[in-house]
Amino acid sequence: MSENPVDALLESGLRMLITSIVDNAGITRAKSVPAARLGTAVRDGIGLSPVFALMCTDDAITSSPLVNGPVGDNRLMPDLGAVAPLGPDHTVFWAPADQLSQDHEPVDICQRAALRRQEARAIAAGLDVRLGFELEFTVFTGDPGDPAVGTIGPAYGVLATLKLEDFAVDLLEALDAAGVPAEQLHPEYAQGQLEVALPPTSPLAAADQSQLARLVVHRVARTHGLLVSFAPITVAGFVGNGAHIHFSATLDGVPFGGDDGPSPHAQHLMAGVLDELDGLTGVLAPSVVSADRRVPGNWAGAFACWGPENREAALRYVPGSVTGRPHSANCEIKIGDPAGNMYLSTASVLAAALTGLERKSVLPAGLDHDPASYPPDEQPRRLPLTLEDALTALEHSDVLRAALGDAIVDPFLAVRRHDAESLGKLPLEDRVRALRWRY
Template sequence: MDARQIRSAADARAIVEERDLKYLKVGLFDGDGIMRGKYMARDKFLSALEGGFGFCDVVLGWDSNDQLYDSAAFTGWHTAYPDATVRILPETCRELPFEPETLLFLAEFAERAETICPRGLLRRVLKRAEGLGLTASAACEFEFFLFEETPHSVREKNYRNLASITPGYYGYSMLRSSVHAEFYAELLSFCSAMDMPIEGLHTETGPGVLEAALLHDEALAAADKAALFKTFTKVLAQRLGWMATFMAKWSPDWAGQSGHIHISLKGRDGEAVFHDPSKPSNISDTMRWFIGGQQALMPELLSMIAGTVNSYSRLIPGFWAPTSATWGIENRTCALRAIPGAPKAQRVEYRIAAADINPYIALAAAIGSGLWGIEQRIEPSAPLQGNAYERKPPASQRLPATLIEAAGRLRRSKAARELFGDAFVEHYAQSREWEEREFRKAITDWELQRYFEII
């Protein structure tokens, strides 16, 4: 039986028995998009297929560095960190090329924990789309830097003077990709085997930076693939003695790393709803309202897209990252790029997103705000022509400048609470406020260099 054929608990049980697997690997993604999981013995796994299993809810109560939030209401010392119920998702079964004696299954939080589960959040948004007679397709594309380093060496170097796998700029380089052809081949093959196929792979401008565009799929499956791609690209790199980073901006000398999201919608008849040949640039009313909602809510939802302190280092003029809630037709200086074309190809590119996104939360924000725009028939501004960086945006299009400001905007957003629920908004906002407070404890190299002697 092929892992891609698994659709039900019965199918999952059958493949485990057919292969006589002793252990299964089960994982889920937390609020920061980090994969948490474990190996499960066969009998426990088969039992959990039917009734779920308990997973310590501390993974919903700590940050990416395993430090406990100080103001989370959902869980904490006040609840004593009990188990939360988790359901296994048979249809997510995947081969693990490095571990042929097991299979990988994704899981998600259920019951009360489902209200703040990132995957559950996206499912609720997509259910909203269904209520409008719509289904969403999506694809993520990620830029990531590769280094000839290890987890030990980067710490020994204090993350400075790192050796990239290649020097210089060399965007779209056939030279670089040919020299490292074995790595490219292994990454392409590995991603195909794990059902997260790459549609395009090339070097970007910068030392050791690549861009991978994942093949589009139904939005929930696309988020699974994006989250798995980030995790297992890092796994593959480290197994080769390298390291990959998906930080939004790892160096002041180079442009940030994008994580653009492409989105399209279909109606009940399976036909594309963004395309209308009678309208300018084939942009239908539905697509225009979708863009209008995304544009209107982007300042309020930015922390769901730019969820780290580092995210805001990327959002500066002239470095291929948007700086305000603008949109344009085939305009790569805007936060939203409308891409006209054939009915199946017409889509919106959500360019504000960086490589550090949690794909589930980012897709929920990007799609949810667009659906809100359709429901409210929100008209966007006129499409911007030319260089968006040279234009002073109106107040309604200005974006929060810091994570803590963005978290505050989310907390105060009535639309966010209506789209995502009070429980998620409160929990996520406090987690982002915590993240910035942790940053405030740090003394940066810049501060030392600027103030140590002269002040």
């Protein structure tokens, strides 16, 4: 096998490379090149208008003073360090793309670069961060215009597993071939809903893995005549899909978990996330149905609190099995959903956590019961109840704005506010229908 990465890919059987970004609507936008153009694409990049930063969920293009409309051009530069086959046949490969100028300099609207900056900040602080995603999605049969859920339960049931057995086996094989072996794959609470847990890795690699896994899921589903949606709500009245972030970090060799809960540095990191939860909601759960998913009883983190193994808290501290402690300890952020941009979600969580570490923020007492079960005057506050409230919190978050930059935050707000204006006033069933096949 050749040592040149382009030659090695061609020798392995590559016929097409898909390279993609995730835009501010959380939608994966892609360009593809045939094998004959692979070397040129990797050397020169692929043209992409900066106006893609203003593409909305409905494919409309909004406006922002920081993006000059249709004027200008960027280069999508495939990162062959993260290239992966989309299946065992090794014919179609995927690589995430960085957005560069025509002079191949970084541009300030690149979401992947924003995450890379926060990862470097964590390393400079002496942290070894490990992060992984749990992705929920809904499997459908039938026609996109009139789909039916792929299973009818029971929740978490073996019957649902057996109903989708052939799809599940092929999916696990394809994820292995892509280099993202699933840690778990199982039916979830809602009808037709599955969850795949991805292995923990460095933050940028974890965000890349989340995108790669979604492509693999869609590709394998198609071969089985199935439809898949990662939308936050896919059927009105059903529990929606989450994109849960698990993270841990050692500091100078000290693990995240301690004898009696989070270690001292973990407490600072978690406190930083708690302090920014409202603004983080605007990044991690920014669709016109996200607030409908994030309600008490959905295990979606409706309350601004944390607790050990508390699935109704926005932050769930996970000590892990006794055989793996203290190194198995981690924190799960429950509020996110798959309509978010996973690069921005990861960068924002890191920025909030690092700010907590720098400020030595104090973690309040955790809750060991369902937050909704406390008397009203003792309940923790609810997270933003509307998309506009979440976006306003993001807009005014000095921590998140400094981390992401105005060139990302302001177009992001413009896109999500366009969605709120164009789709947000529709009945829930219409909003669900509008988003179902976007993700």
